[in-house]
Structure formats: C-alpha cells, structure tokens
Amino acid sequence: MSIRGKAAIVGAFEHPLRDIPHLTLAQVHREVAAGALADAGLSFADVDAYFCAGDAPGFGALSMAEYLGLKPRIMDSTETGGSSYLFHVGHAAALIAAGKCSVALVTLAGKPRSGGAGPGGSGGFGGSPEAGFENSWGITVPNAYALAARRHMYEFGTTSAQLAEIKVAASQHAQHNPAAFLRDVVTVEEVLDSPMVADPLHRLDCCVITDGGGAVVVANAQIARSLGGGRRAGWILGHGETMKSTNNGRIDLTHTGAVWSGAAAFAEAGVTPADIRYASIYDSFTITVLQTIEDLGFCAKGDGGRFVSDGALVAPFGALPFNTDGGGLCNNHPGNRGGMTKIIEAVRQLRGEAHPAVQVPNCSLALAHGTGGNLGTRTGAATLILGQQSS
Amino acid sequence: MSNLPVPAPRVNSETQPFWDGTAEGRLVLPHCDRCAFVIWYPRSFCPECGCTEVTWKAASGFGTIYSFSITRKGQGEYRHATPYVLAYVELDEGPRVLTNVVEDDPDALEVGQRVRVVFHDTGQGTALYRFCRA
Numbered sequence: 001m002s003i004r005g006k007a008a009i010v011g012a013f014e015h016p017l018r019d020i021p022h023l024t025l026a027q028v029h030r031e032v033a034a035g036a037l038a039d040a041g042l043s044f045a046d047v048d049a050y051f052c053a054g055d056a057p058g059f060g061a062l063s064m065a066e067y068l069g070l071k072p073r074i075m076d077s078t079e080t081g082g083s084s085y086l087f088h089v090g091h092a093a094a095l096i097a098a099g100k101c102s103v104a105l106v107t108l109a110g111k112p113r114s115g116g117a118g119p120g121g122s123g124g125f126g127g128s129p130e131a132g133f134e135n136s137w138g139i140t141v142p143n144a145y146a147l148a149a150r151r152h153m154y155e156f157g158t159t160s161a162q163l164a165e166i167k168v169a170a171s172q173h174a175q176h177n178p179a180a181f182l183r184d185v186v187t188v189e190e191v192l193d194s195p196m197v198a199d200p201l202h203r204l205d206c207c208v209i210t211d212g213g214g215a216v217v218v219a220n221a222q223i224a225r226s227l228g229g230g231r232r233a234g235w236i237l238g239h240g241e242t243m244k245s246t247n248n249g250r251i252d253l254t255h256t257g258a259v260w261s262g263a264a265a266f267a268e269a270g271v272t273p274a275d276i277r278y279a280s281i282y283d284s285f286t287i288t289v290l291q292t293i294e295d296l297g298f299c300a301k302g303d304g305g306r307f308v309s310d311g312a313l314v315a316p317f318g319a320l321p322f323n324t325d326g327g328g329l330c331n332n333h334p335g336n337r338g339g340m341t342k343i344i345e346a347v348r349q350l351r352g353e354a355h356p357a358v359q360v361p362n363c364s365l366a367l368a369h370g371t372g373g374n375l376g377t378r379t380g381a382a383t384l385i386l387g388q389q390s391s
Numbered sequence: 392m393s394n395l396p397v398p399a400p401r402v403n404s405e406t407q408p409f410w411d412g413t414a415e416g417r418l419v420l421p422h423c424d425r426c427a428f429v430i431w432y433p434r435s436f437c438p439e440c441g442c443t444e445v446t447w448k449a450a451s452g453f454g455t456i457y458s459f460s461i462t463r464k465g466q467g468e469y470r471h472a473t474p475y476v477l478a479y480v481e482l483d484e485g486p487r488v489l490t491n492v493v494e495d496d497p498d499a500l501e502v503g504q505r506v507r508v509v510f511h512d513t514g515q516g517t518a519l520y521r522f523c524r525a
Binding site: 127129130131132133134135136137138139140142143144146147148150151154195196197198199200201246248249250251253376377 | 395397398399400402403405406410428429430432434459461462463464465472475477478479485486487488489490491502503519
C-alpha cells in the first residue's frame with residue numbers, strides 16, 4: 001500500500017519569534033498548534049492524532065496531548081532529533097491511509113536561546129550503550145560535523161569556499177524574511193573570515209540557535225479537498241525514512257541517510273530529482289546540505305561542491321532553489337531542530353506563499369529532507385515529497 | 392604530554408572487559424567467535440551475525456587517521472583545552488573509533504597519517520585511549 005495522494009498537509013505555522021523568554025515550552029507548543037489549526041481552518045476538536053518528539057516537555061505525547069486538551073486515537077513520540085517531524089508526517093500519512101485517524105497534529109517547540117530546554121531534548125544520552133565510547137573525547141556538535149566535512153574534502157576535493165556558497169545562498173533568501181534571525185547577506189569571504197569553531201567549519205558554516213517552534217496538520221484526502229477546495233493542501237506523494245548508524249565500526253562520513261530515505265520517497269512518489277522544483281534541505285551546517293544534495297541524487301556523489309557554486313541554490317532561478325526562508329543557517333533552527341521549518345517552507349512554496357522575491361514559479365513539486373542526531377555518529381533521515389496535486 | 396582533560400567514561404558490566412584492558416595499557420577488542428567480526432563499539436554479542444560468544448583480544452594499537460577536527464571551541468571539561476583534536480582513527484583491526492589525536496602541532500595533521508595508541512589514566516580504574524603520530 002502506498003501513501004501517495006492519501007493525505008495532505010493542510011495547515012502549517014512557524015512561530016514568529018526567535019527569542020521567547022516569556023512563554024513555557026508547553027505554551028509554545030500550544031501556540032504553534034493553534035496557529036497550524038487556524039491555518040487549516042480546523043479546530044483542536046477535529047484532531048484525532050497527535051505527534052511530538054523529544055523537545056516536548058514531560059512524558060512525550062501523553063503529557064502534551066493532555067495539556068492541549070486532545071483526545072487522540074493515535075499518538076506517536078518518535079524521536080530522531082531534528083528529523084523527527086518528517087518521520088511524524090510520514091507516519092501520519094500511513095495511519096490516515098490505513099483509516100486509523102483523519103486529522104493529525106505535529107508540534108515542535110524549543111528554547112535553547114532563552115533557556116528552558118537543552119539541545120538534546122529532555123532525555124539525555126548519558127545512559128546510551130555507546131556513551132562510554134563517545135562522550136569522553138570532547139565531542140561537540142560542530143566538531144563532529146567537522147569530521148564529516150574533513151573526510152568529504154579528503155575524498156572529493158571539496159573546499160571551504162564551496163561550503164560557504166551554501167551559507168551565502170541562505171543569506172540571500174533570509175534578507176527577504178522579516179522574522180529571520182540573521183538577515184544580512186554574507187559573502188564567501190565573510191564566511192571564510194568568520195572564527196573557526198571546529199576546523200574546517202567556521203562560525204558561519206553553522207546554523208543559528210533560536211527559540212521557536214512550528215506545527216503542521218495532516219488530513220485525509222476528503223477533508224483536504226473540503227478545505228478551500230484543496231488549493232492550499234500540500235499533498236504527500238512520497239515518504240522515506242531510515243537511520244544511518246556507525247555501522248558497527250565502519251562509519252562512512254561522506255554521506256547521510258538520505259541515500260536511502262530519498263530513494264524510497266522518490267520511488268513512492270514516482271518522480272525523480274529532476275522533477276523537483278524546490279527543496280528544503282536540512283541545514284544544521286553547510287556540510288549537511290552538501291552531502292544531502294548529493295545523496296538525494298541532485299548531483300553525483302562528490303560533485304556537491306561544484307554543484308552549489310555559481311548560485312545553483314539561489315531562488316527563484318537557480319538549478320535547485322533551497323531553503324527560501326533562510327533555513328536553519330539564517331532564519332530559524334527552533335530548539336536546535338530544523339525539520340519542522342523544512343516542511344513549513346516547502347508548504348509555503350507549493351501554495352505560492354513564499355516571499356515573492358524567492359517564490360519558485362509554478363512550484364508543483366517540492367521535497368523536504370531532515371537529518372537528525374549527529375552526522376559524526378548516527379543520524380535519522382527522512383524525506384518527504386509534496387505536490388500541489390494529489391497525483 | 393597533553394593538557395587534555397581525562398574524564399572517566401561510563402563503564403557497565405557489558406563493557407568492563409574493555410575498560411579493564413585500558414587500565415593495563417592494552418586495547419582489547421571483542422571478536423565474534425562465529426564470524427570473526429571485530430566488534431565496535433564493544434558489546435557482549437556480535438551485531439553482525441547475532442552470536443553471543445565473543446573473545447576479547449589485544450589490538451596492535453596502530454591505526455590511521457580517518458578524519459579529524461581541530462576544535463577551537465570546546466564545551467564542559469574541554470572548554471579550556473582548546474585547541475584539541477577530535478578524530479576517527481581506523482584501527483589496523485578494522486574499527487573506526489572516535490578519539491583524540493595528541494599533537495603539539497595540529498596543523499601538521501593529515502588524513503591517512505599513521506598513529507599509535509597512548510593511554511591517559513582517569514584515576515578511576517580506567518584509561519582513555521588516545522593516539523599520537525606513529
């Protein structure tokens with residue numbers, strides 16, 4: 001059974017703030033949920049499935065569903081870091097296709113800037129079976145991604161200047177987003193001149209750290225068509241998910257799990273990378289984008305550096321317009337988790353509601369990809385292919 | 392000698408044989424009794440074939456740098472240890488292990504360089520395995 005055309009994203013909402021000291025985490029979840037439901041033209045009473053990840057305070061979906069006043073038939077607290085929300089949308093579509101639920105709500109909120117939530121969610125990793133072999137050597141998030149960058153440079157000749165092109169493209173988009181955390185356009189030279197955080201990654205190779213949140217509402221086909229004639233629906237055409245592990249000591253730092261999740265999503269949707277008009281690519285760091293573009297098949301493995309040069313990622317007319325809200329690199333990376341905002345900007349593009357300066361003309365088919373966890377160790381990977389039409 | 396902190400790793404009954412080895416200055420790795428896979432990270436079973444019989448054997452202590460990062464901004468105990476080198480070293484026995492390369496001139500490091508293991512005592516019955524250029 002395929003989920004193709006069985007469900008659609010009918011509501012999407014990104015919290016407008018990037019620094020939220022005055023609200024609790026639960027309150028931010030409530031605000032983004034209300035925003036996404038209002039965007040859909042639905043109410044909390046319509047929701048019969050609820051999804052949240054490790055950013056949610058308390059006992060996963062149990063705590064939050066009660067707090068929000070929901071009576072869910074389906075609950076899912078799948079936790080794969082920043083990619084969790086793309087997993088959730090795929091699960092929601094499958095459960096809708098199976099008739100187990102009809103309206104699914106997915107929420108994210110985090111406050112790493114003002115305090116109140118650590119980067120890894122509420123669980124912590126100290127007791128994980130790998131902890132003894134990874135936690136005593138000064139691993140951070142940036143230096144582990146730097147390991148991936150260094151190996152990609154070694155194998156394929158990728159340069160820091162090529163990675164910088166990704167930040168430059170994101171900044172050109174962010175200048176049009178009034179809510180973006182960083183709105184200044186930067187140059188390759190400015191990226192290379194920014195302080196080295198973990199060689200070879202500079203400060204401007206890293207995403208922003210912001211409070212914030214977002215939510216999406218997924219509905220079955222009948223409801224999606226009844227809401228405004230379905231014109232604002234982002235139809236779910238394909239989904240793929242997996243993890244990329246350290247492979248029992250044979251970790252390959254040159255690729256992400258998008259190699260597998262992307263192939264599954266394209267197969268389910270019955271489309272190819274050449275059909276995609278817009279892509280939301282997870283951008284915790286510039287290297288994350290570079291590897292993912294290769295892994296999804298937008299260029300050959302190892303050619304990412306050449307591909308992103310010459311403005312290929314710049315909307316609306318580049319070869320692969322990406323992250324037109326400014327992405328995690330410039331706009332927003334709420335709770336250190338970029339997956340939700342990737343889905344939301346893809347929906348804006350399909351609706352023609354992105355900023356006019358970056359709206360892709362006739363954006364009929366969009367892709368969103370999430371990479372959660374740590375590229376230097378293990379990551380979740382999920383790919384969604386979304387369309388203006390249900391088939 | 393390095394100025395790196397030596398935070399004690401979390402040890403449990405499953406990984407005790409490995410850490411006991413470090414305290415004696417030996418890198419011991421679990422080998423699968425059935426398929427001979429060299430298991431990393433250390434476990435009491437083989438994740439490749441499912442065999443629950445493993446034998447702990449001393450490694451040579453030599454390897455090559457698979458990747459590394461000269462870290463300029465550290466956290467926690469490593470906040471004041473910068474610059475330091477986080478690396479994956481591919482042991483001659485096969486596994487790629489996360490570790491530090493101890494090096495006075497980190498700018499001289501390159502992927503593919505040969506390294507050998509050194510042990511830094513945590514003071515708690517274990518030692519951290521790190522590497523220096525061979």
